[in-house]
Amino acid sequence: MIPAAFDYRRADGLDDVLAALATDAPVTLLAGGQSLLPLLKLRLAEVGTLLDIGRIPELHGVRVRDEGGIAIGATTTWNEILEDPLVAAHAPLLRQVVAGIGDVQVRNRGTIGGSVAHADPAADIVPALLALDATIALRSATSRRAGPADGFFRGPFETVRRSDELIVEIRIPALPAGAGGAWEAVSQPASGWSIAAAAAVLAVSDGRISHARVALGGAGECGVRAKAVEAALVDRPATPETLTAAASAATEGIAVQGDLHADAAYRTSVARVVVRRALEAARARAAG
Amino acid sequence: MRPVIRRIHREVRRVPQEVSLVVNGVDRRVSVEPRRMLAELLRDDLGLTGTNLGCDTTQCGACTVLLDGRAVKSCSVLALQAEGSSVTTIEGLAEGGTLHPLQTAFAECHGLQCGFCTPGMILAAADLIARDPDPAPETVRHALEGNLCRCTGYHTIVDAVLAGAAAMRDDGAAR
Ligand SMILES: Cc1cc2nc3c(=O)[nH]c(=O)nc-3n(C[C@H](O)[C@H](O)[C@H](O)COP(=O)(O)OP(=O)(O)OC[C@H]3O[C@@H](n4cnc5c(N)ncnc54)[C@H](O)[C@@H]3O)c2cc1C
Ligand code: FES
Ligand code: FES
Numbered sequence: 001m002i003p004a005a006f007d008y009r010r011a012d013g014l015d016d017v018l019a020a021l022a023t024d025a026p027v028t029l030l031a032g033g034q035s036l037l038p039l040l041k042l043r044l045a046e047v048g049t050l051l052d053i054g055r056i057p058e059l060h061g062v063r064v065r066d067e068g069g070i071a072i073g074a075t076t077t078w079n080e081i082l083e084d085p086l087v088a089a090h091a092p093l094l095r096q097v098v099a100g101i102g103d104v105q106v107r108n109r110g111t112i113g114g115s116v117a118h119a120d121p122a123a124d125i126v127p128a129l130l131a132l133d134a135t136i137a138l139r140s141a142t143s144r145r146a147g148p149a150d151g152f153f154r155g156p157f158e159t160v161r162r163s164d165e166l167i168v169e170i171r172i173p174a175l176p177a178g179a180g181g182a183w184e185a186v187s188q189p190a191s192g193w194s195i196a197a198a199a200a201v202l203a204v205s206d207g208r209i210s211h212a213r214v215a216l217g218g219a220g221e222c223g224v225r226a227k228a229v230e231a232a233l234v235d236r237p238a239t240p241e242t243l244t245a246a247a248s249a250a251t252e253g254i255a256v257q258g259d260l261h262a263d264a265a266y267r268t269s270v271a272r273v274v275v276r277r278a279l280e281a282a283r284a285r286a287a288g
Numbered sequence: 289m290r291p292v293i294r295r296i297h298r299e300v301r302r303v304p305q306e307v308s309l310v311v312n313g314v315d316r317r318v319s320v321e322p323r324r325m326l327a328e329l330l331r332d333d334l335g336l337t338g339t340n341l342g343c344d345t346t347q348c349g350a351c352t353v354l355l356d357g358r359a360v361k362s363c364s365v366l367a368l369q370a371e372g373s374s375v376t377t378i379e380g381l382a383e384g385g386t387l388h389p390l391q392t393a394f395a396e397c398h399g400l401q402c403g404f405c406t407p408g409m410i411l412a413a414a415d416l417i418a419r420d421p422d423p424a425p426e427t428v429r430h431a432l433e434g435n436l437c438r439c440t441g442y443h444t445i446v447d448a449v450l451a452g453a454a455a456m457r458d459d460g461a462a463r
Contacts, residue, residue: 002323
């Protein structure tokens with residue numbers, strides 16, 4: 001399978017990338033290539049010039065932020081995230097999610113920034129970032145901005161990123177004290193992609209739920225917060241009954257998509273199940 | 289605007305670029321079209337046909353090689369992305385006439401039938417054992433998730449990887 005011809009250039013640093021994105025004939029960024037190269041080979045996409053951003057030191061690695069929490073450089077690969085001690089200490093939920101993405105070979109190449117930019121409706125990292133209140137940091141030649149993951153994803157393969165902007169890092173804030181996080185997914189066995197996946201972060205104080213973030217992937221047009229579930233949790237007693245009742249609202253307000261692997265009705269039931277399981281596991285991990 | 293964009297995108301770019309890399313310990317310099325995949329460079333430019341192409345779409349793992357020590361699907365890495373890197377293919381594992389312990393284990397445990405998936409299986413296993421010299425059977429199964437076999441039913445492959453890992457630990461201890 002041979003893609004249509006294109007030019008290739010390895011970026012010579014961050015400024016080079018930002019300058020290239022600002023020109024009239026913009027380049028297409030190449031990170032791990034695990035989404036883009038298959039698309040090119042299947043001729044579902046054609047590009048003029050690929051600009052390889054895979055080896056820019058400023059875009060790579062995990063650091064602790066002065067404000068608390070961690071920042072993960074856009075071109076950090078899935079396996080680098082899995083093996084990073086800062087991620088293990090600060091964001092165990094992220095590790096749990098990343099361990100299930102694709103296979104070893106895909107995780108050795110694929111990057112967090114590439115997945116966020118690509119915005120596949122079933123991208124596993126998206127619900128995790130929503131539940132963790134993550135921030136996406138972008139740069140262009142003339143601007144810098146950082147906004148919440150909630151609002152960044154607009155639809156299938158669509159984000160609020162402008163064509164002259166580069167995703168530079170993903171910021172994960174510190175969780176509320178004592179919070180517990182969990183991830184549950186039901187996957188299509190042949191491809192490993194999630195039919196529906198849920199990420200949940202819960203904190204409990206005096207027996208009541210004080211903080212709830214719940215997000216769904218795979219079910220809707222893009223990863224989304226399940227705000228109806230969150231509303232049915234906060235300020236309520238942290239009992240199994242509360243969790244089960246809240247989970248039944250998993251897809252409320254979400255346009256559930258069907259495909260040849262799972263029609264919308266089946267996806268809706270799977271979504272409720274993964275949300276309930278994620279809530280139960282998050283509750284078990286939360287203090288109080 | 290649109291016709292212009294089409295023209296830009298349709299313009300055929302076949303200007304080859306040079307890529308320098310180390311393949312199985314040997315320095316190589318090859319001129320490739322930008323769209324050439326690492327698998328094609330290995331097979332067609334260097335004649336290393338032990339790296340098999342199965343699906344050619346990132347699904348089956350037959351094309352797995354080690355790129356700077358980590359398993360990748362060479363059908364989905366551009367040859368130019370390997371600039372300055374070190375690549376290990378199945379041809380690079382045996383030392384002289386002596387098979388690598390994983391190769392011996394695959395033969396002894398019947399870890400292959402047609403053998404098409406075997407180079408990729410062995411290199412994916414080599415990545416695992418480099419990070420986890422004494423993996424549990426469950427860990428082996430998880431690590432080989434990206435490698436499909438149409439013949440064996442996988443049990444003997446897992447046996448082979450466990451036996452190969454044990455032999456590599458013994459080798460290491462003997463050294
Ligand atoms: C067999 C297989 C199985 C997979 N299974 C899963 C799975 O189970 N779950 C899952 O979530 N994913 C899965 N994936 C997708 C995988 O996670 C991809 O690696 C990821 O979606 C894209 O990352 P990349 O670095 O490879 O991006 P690339 O393919 O290099 O790029 C993807 C897109 O993002 C753009 N881009 C890249 N980096 C940036 C940046 N910093 N700023 C702006 N734009 C950028 C590119 O221009 C391109 O349009 C699978 C992929 C394969 C091949
Ligand atoms: S040939 Fe590369 S994964 Fe199948
Ligand atoms: S031995 Fe035939 S595909 Fe694995």
